[in-house]
Amino acid sequence: MRTVQIQRSSAAHNVATTLPGIGVAVLIAVLATMIGRLVPVLGGAVPGIVIGVGVAVVVKPGELLAPGIRFAGKYVLQFAVVLLGTQLSIAEVGRVGVESLPVMLGTLTACLGGAWLFGRLLGVVGDLRTLIGVGTGVCGASAIAAAAPVVGAVSMDVAYAVSTIFLFNIAAVITFPLIGHLLGLSQQAFGLFAGTAVNDTSSVVAAATTYGAEAGQYAIVVKLVRSLMIIPICIGLAALAARRARSGGALQPAAGRPSMITQLSRWVPWFLVGFALMAAINSLGFIPDAAHPGLSTASTFMITVALSAIGLSTDVRALRRAGARPLALGALLWVTVGLTSLGLQWLTGAL
Known part of the structure; x- marks a missing residue:
């Protein structure tokens, strides 16, 4: 009884x-x-x-606000993504996934190749280059978090990579919808553009839903499939780490690294699984048509709440500490992926 009371008190x-x-x-x-x-x-x-970042720069939120800001920036966004699944069917998810594969694989290849080339030219080498490349090419901070223990990256490199990715997430949310309108992209074309060229899930959702509801639904499916690419990438990085460890190279696996099964469970976020489940439930007709507009409005507002919280949590000093070269690498990869996405869509007739 006392245990239950303690749990209730802790929850309250x-x-x-x-x-x-x-x-x-x-x-x-x-x-x-x-x-x-x-x-x-x-x-x-x-x-x-933008308002959130402005507030964070002028009046940095204190400890009183920090827990709620973290919660809103992470969990409110994740629940919003789950709700977006109510607007789709499994058939649509499968169709979009197959249609997006050529552009997705092309942008990923261009990003990883660019990370190797630009990183060498800029003098950004080792784990930091790997983390920025994987974060830009796959799924932002989630990919960095997944790859870091595989390559044994130190916390400073992880912080620099996340800060760099975060900066270009904000830039994408602000500029990509404007680029889409200037180019006259259709909802589907912009959804593919955002889903393959924006880093974190939060920024993909924000940029695409700003452009339109259809673009948002298309982009999140592309992002779901793109996020799965972290699995073969991390397996490849693990194999490379093991080979270099045997030969006495610099790249070492982290001490006490989690098992492959444990890592696999982390590489596929629960909210993407929830998104797919909601799409399945909608496919079976359990969600009435009359409920769709309300669910769409709710998910859009939750996305705005989450992005406001992410803006509030911006650490401008951390971005300054990252230095110019990692930011330059992030910028070059960001531009490379964006141009590759648009170029491949043009070549394949998607534009």
Whole structure:
């Protein structure tokens, strides 16, 4: 009985500590949504992240807000992605996955090759180059987190890579919808562009839903399939680490590295599994058509809340500490992947 009371007290404490930060993110999201309605081309997500970054630069949120901001930036976004699955069917997920493979594999190849070449030219070598390349080519911070223990990266390299990726996530959310409108991309073409050329899931969702609901649905499926690419990449990195360890090379596996099964469970995020399950439930007709608009509106607002929180959590000093060369590498890879995505769509007739 006492154990139950302690658990309830702990749960109540956790809720109480997250509410202030979530409340601030929601307030910013409400303001951002109003701006998005006044300027539809922006949507709510872009103003949300811009306002959040502005607040973080002027008045860095303190410890009182930190737990709620972290919760909103991570879990609110993940639940929003799950809700997006209610707008699709399994047949659509399979079709989009197959259609996107040529562009997806092409951008991944260009990114990894570019990381090797540009990294050598800029003097960014070793684990940092690997992490920035994998983060840009696959799925941002999630890919970095998955690859870091495989290659035995030190925490400083991980922090630099995540900071670099984060900067270009923000840049993508702001600039990609504008680029899409300037090029006159269709909803499907922009969804493929965002799904293959933007790093983190949060930024893919934000950029694509800003462009349109159809683009958002298409992009998240592309991103789901793209995220699975981390599995063969990490297996390849593990094999390379083992070979270099045997030959006494510099690349060493991390001490006490988790088993391959444990790592596999981490490489496929639960919310992407939830997204697929929601699509399956919708395919079976368990979600009424009348519920779709409300679910779509809810997921869009949750995305705006999450992006507002991500903006609030921006650490500008960490970006400065990363230095110019990692940022230059991230910029070159960001441009390379974007141009490759658009170029391959043009070559394959998708544009």
